[in-house]
Amino acid sequence: MATEIERKFxxxxxxxxxxxxxxxxxxxxxxxxxxxxxxxxxxxxxAFLTIKGKQVGFSRAEFEYPIPKADAEELIKLACxxxxxxxxxxxxxxxxTWEVDxxxxxxxxxxxxxxxxxxxQEQVELPNWIDVEVTGEERYHxxxxxxxxxxxQK
Amino acid sequence: MATEIERKFxxxxxxxxxxxxxxxxxxxxxxxxxxxxxxxxxxxxxAFLTIKGKQVGFSRAEFEYPIPKADAEELIKLACxxxxxxxxxxxxxxxxTWEVDxxxxxxxxxxxxxxxxxxxQEQVELPNWIDVEVTGEERYHxxxxxxxxxxxQK
Numbered sequence: 001m002a003t004e005i006e007r008k009f010x011x012x013x014x015x016x017x018x019x020x021x022x023x024x025x026x027x028x029x030x031x032x033x034x035x036x037x038x039x040x041x042x043x044x045x046x047a048f049l050t051i052k053g054k055q056v057g058f059s060r061a062e063f064e065y066p067i068p069k070a071d072a073e074e075l076i077k078l079a080c081x082x083x084x085x086x087x088x089x090x091x092x093x094x095x096x097t098w099e100v101d102x103x104x105x106x107x108x109x110x111x112x113x114x115x116x117x118x119x120x121q122e123q124v125e126l127p128n129w130i131d132v133e134v135t136g137e138e139r140y141h142x143x144x145x146x147x148x149x150x151x152x153q154k
Numbered sequence: 155m156a157t158e159i160e161r162k163f164x165x166x167x168x169x170x171x172x173x174x175x176x177x178x179x180x181x182x183x184x185x186x187x188x189x190x191x192x193x194x195x196x197x198x199x200x201a202f203l204t205i206k207g208k209q210v211g212f213s214r215a216e217f218e219y220p221i222p223k224a225d226a227e228e229l230i231k232l233a234c235x236x237x238x239x240x241x242x243x244x245x246x247x248x249x250x251t252w253e254v255d256x257x258x259x260x261x262x263x264x265x266x267x268x269x270x271x272x273x274x275q276e277q278v279e280l281p282n283w284i285d286v287e288v289t290g291e292e293r294y295h296x297x298x299x300x301x302x303x304x305x306x307q308k
Contacts, residue, residue: 001228030192030205031185036232038184038192049203049219051184053232061232063225065203071217074155078190078207078215 004052004062005117007124007135011100013111015129019089019100027086028079032143039143040067040075047072055136057120081146082106093127106149112140158206158216159271161278161289165254167265169283173243173254181240182233186297193297194221194229201226209290212274235300236260247281260303266294 027041039050047069053061067075076083085104090097096115103110112134115124134140139153177197185192193204201223207215221229230237239258244251250269257264266288269278288294293307 001225030190033234036184036234051203051229051232061228063221063229065219065221067217067219071155074215075205075217078205080187080190 002062002064003059005059005120005122006114007058007117007133008137008140009113009126009133009135010131011111011113012129012131016100017091017129019091021090023088023090025086025088025101026076026083027142028076028083029081029143029146030075030079032080032147034138034141034143037141037143040072040079042069042072042076049075058117058135059120079146084142084146091127094125096124098127103145103150106151107145108151110145110150156216156218157213159213159274159276160268161212161271161287162291162294163267163280163287163289164285165265165267166283166285170254171245171283173245175244177242177244179240179242179255180230180237181296182230182237183235183297183300184229184233186234186301188292188295188297191295191297194226194233196223196226196230203229212271212289233300238296238300245281248279250278252281257299257304260305261299262305264299264304 023043025041025043027039029037029039031038035054037052041048041050047067049065049067051063084107087102089100091100098113098115100111100113113130138144179195179197181193181195183191183193189208191206195202195204201221203219203221205217238261241256243254245254252267252269254265254267267284292298
């Protein structure tokens with residue numbers, strides 16, 4: 001078990017720097033209850049089964065296991081809702097790696113930036129393209145977006 | 155992915171042969187929907203995360219991954235309901251291995267026997283200690299027993 005300690009933000013898209021590296025992701029949920037979300041994620045290169053516990057502050061218990069991609073493709077078919085599709089860009093800023101997710105499909109238009117912390121107290125310098133913080137806001141959980149896509153929330 | 159093809163029966167306890175091998179099992183569910191049950195199982199020697207799809211006939215899709223026992227112990231705490239505790243005995247009869255589960259705790263009194271088939275059409279010779287078949291009956295699914303223990307069903 002690991003603990004995921006993470007902050008999440010909206011971004012000012014027009015201020016984002018040029019980004020090269022893209023990781024295409026497709027992910028779906030076998031369980032969307034915030035106390036025990038279960039995610040299947042497929043990227044170009046790998047596939048994972050990930051279980052997360054309830055978020056407390058910036059932290060959640062996280063259990064992640066690599067699985068065969070063929071399994072992941074079958075598991076996504078068992079999911080509760082259609083998969084979330086997004087492109088992840090990585091941006092390094094002052095020694096921290098930011099993950100910037102551009103959602104596609106039913107969540108098109110949403111961009112979220114996440115940064116992992118070493119501990120709850122770590123102070124992170126925010127890039128100028130960061131907008132409001134949405135850490136812990138359920139409507140920005142990917143498991144919530146799977147059920148209630150961004151395009152349908154408006 | 156594997157396909158689990160299995161038949162399940164009640165047993166005539168008084169006719170069971172002497173059984174030596176016992177596997178103690180503790181298992182809990184992170185998802186109990188029949189279309190995508192997610193089980194964490196701990197035995198004396200190992201731990202597994204298992205996802206099963208909807209049962210059709212005698213068959214269900216099954217995805218099983220070994221996980222660290224320490225993870226499994228934490229995952230059981232995330233489960234929807236208290237764990238099921240049972241002792242599994244293996245009985246070989248005419249070349250087939252029967253798993254006979256003696257439930258404990260809130261499911262005490264229930265004994266279920268299962269046999270895996272090579273395919274849906276395989277004919278299995280039933281031992282004389284087999285009682286009625288309950289294959290596919292939801293109330294005898296372990297995921298159902300986690301929610302509605304046998305002792306509370308009466």
